[in-house]
Amino acid sequence: xxxxSYLDYxxxxxxxxxxxxxPKSKMVGMLLVLFAIVTVKSVLGLFLLYLVLLAxxxxxxxxxxxxxxxxYPLVFAFLFIFISGFQILFILLIFLKVLxxxxxxxxxxxxxPYPSIFRLLGKFLPSLFVTALFLTYRSVFILLNVLEETQxxxxxxxxxxxxxxxxSVTNIANAFGHLIIKGIESSEKMYESMVLRGFKNKIHYRxx
Amino acid sequence: MSHIHLPDGILPVWLWISxxxxxxxxxxxxxxxxxxxxxxxRLPLLGMMSAAMVLGASVEIIPIAYHxxxxxxxxxLLGPSLIFLATFVVNVILALFGHGGITVIGLNTLIxxxxxxxxxxxxxxxxxxxxxxxxxxxxxxxxxxxxxxxxMIGVVGLGTSHYEELIxxxxxxxxxxxxxxxxxxxxxxxxxxxxEVNLExxxxxxxxxxxIGWVLEGIxxxxxxxxIRRLRPDxxxxxxxxx
Numbered sequence: 001x002x003x004x005s006y007l008d009y010x011x012x013x014x015x016x017x018x019x020x021x022x023p024k025s026k027m028v029g030m031l032l033v034l035f036a037i038v039t040v041k042s043v044l045g046l047f048l049l050y051l052v053l054l055a056x057x058x059x060x061x062x063x064x065x066x067x068x069x070x071x072y073p074l075v076f077a078f079l080f081i082f083i084s085g086f087q088i089l090f091i092l093l094i095f096l097k098v099l100x101x102x103x104x105x106x107x108x109x110x111x112x113p114y115p116s117i118f119r120l121l122g123k124f125l126p127s128l129f130v131t132a133l134f135l136t137y138r139s140v141f142i143l144l145n146v147l148e149e150t151q152x153x154x155x156x157x158x159x160x161x162x163x164x165x166x167x168s169v170t171n172i173a174n175a176f177g178h179l180i181i182k183g184i185e186s187s188e189k190m191y192e193s194m195v196l197r198g199f200k201n202k203i204h205y206r207x208x
Numbered sequence: 209m210s211h212i213h214l215p216d217g218i219l220p221v222w223l224w225i226s227x228x229x230x231x232x233x234x235x236x237x238x239x240x241x242x243x244x245x246x247x248x249x250r251l252p253l254l255g256m257m258s259a260a261m262v263l264g265a266s267v268e269i270i271p272i273a274y275h276x277x278x279x280x281x282x283x284x285l286l287g288p289s290l291i292f293l294a295t296f297v298v299n300v301i302l303a304l305f306g307h308g309g310i311t312v313i314g315l316n317t318l319i320x321x322x323x324x325x326x327x328x329x330x331x332x333x334x335x336x337x338x339x340x341x342x343x344x345x346x347x348x349x350x351x352x353x354x355x356x357x358x359x360m361i362g363v364v365g366l367g368t369s370h371y372e373e374l375i376x377x378x379x380x381x382x383x384x385x386x387x388x389x390x391x392x393x394x395x396x397x398x399x400x401x402x403x404e405v406n407l408e409x410x411x412x413x414x415x416x417x418x419x420i421g422w423v424l425e426g427i428x429x430x431x432x433x434x435x436i437r438r439l440r441p442d443x444x445x446x447x448x449x450x451x
Contacts, residue, residue, distance in 0.1 A: 038217045039217075040217075101217075102305075128239075132258070132297045133297050133300060134255075135252055135258075136259050136298070137259075139255045139258070140262055140263065147263060173431030174435055176264065176276065177432040177439075178435070179263070183256040183257075184256055188252070188253075191251075
């Protein structure tokens, strides 16, 4: 989740052709990738799609730190190895579907600023949902700052140690409790400042 | 453990579309219970709790992707209607980072909201009965996580015939094979023949791993609620019932 700031940085500061493409075209592209993931049922087809997405990733000069985000979902795909009874082709198929999906979505986020994505979503989804989505995204950044401070405090109090499980669990719980209290206080301040700026249940974007 | 970390294209189309339809229906019904004048005031809190859930899901406690969901505590703080919207938002954001597919957002919302809504209701019930915070929170969290994990297994189980088809399709089809309406009947025929898909093995792995997770999250939620009660007891609204 720490790579979130890199994603944002890449989306806003990137100058590649993919960055300059309109958000609408990129969303349509992502929908086509999703359609392919759902319909293509051969390892070769998915492998070709993955190669194309990888090529786009590197051509767009997206920071390499973000690449690990595309691999993270593989952790969960491992459970499906046990469902399949260790069928190699099935496992490959699942892994490629995971990689195509995550690479496609990271590609979209790393080349399109999130207000543009939410603005586009606002044309199809209820404004309440898009406002909630926007506030959540904003809150993630606020909480990330608090989390960073909390992680230092947690580390100073011993962090997570297998030798002291109870103390470790208490530390983690207190850290999350602190995170939530701080977050709620920030959300109250954020709401007050939003009301002062004329917030009435809907976020308006520049140019509207 | 109750979140379906499934990529796109694994579950049958009829299943994930049903998930979206059911999620929209449930969401529409639940949001009618929220007072309109309350909504703008509570939206930032909803955003913050959703962000906490997103962060909770990304902070590994034990390095096998074990993370806290924070859905029950969010349910207790937000109430059953807003927690549904919060889980929907959380699943969209998690899907945007590849943490679960985009097509399973509807199903994941239903499963996670079972956790949040049940957590809220059970907490109120146990609090009324026991009048002790720690056991009420622990039992509510443990039972809600158990219920959502069982529903997750149910959803994965519903797609069994589809996994069998995926295993067999390599030598049957070309690159693209899109099915929609005929899916169910064809799968039932193939399902009897194929024995590769082993759901029992999946359950045997998920339930014991899940049990550790339920206990761990139960303890963490108890400690967090105690911490919140010490600093901001108003957030728990233990004196009055609010939907």
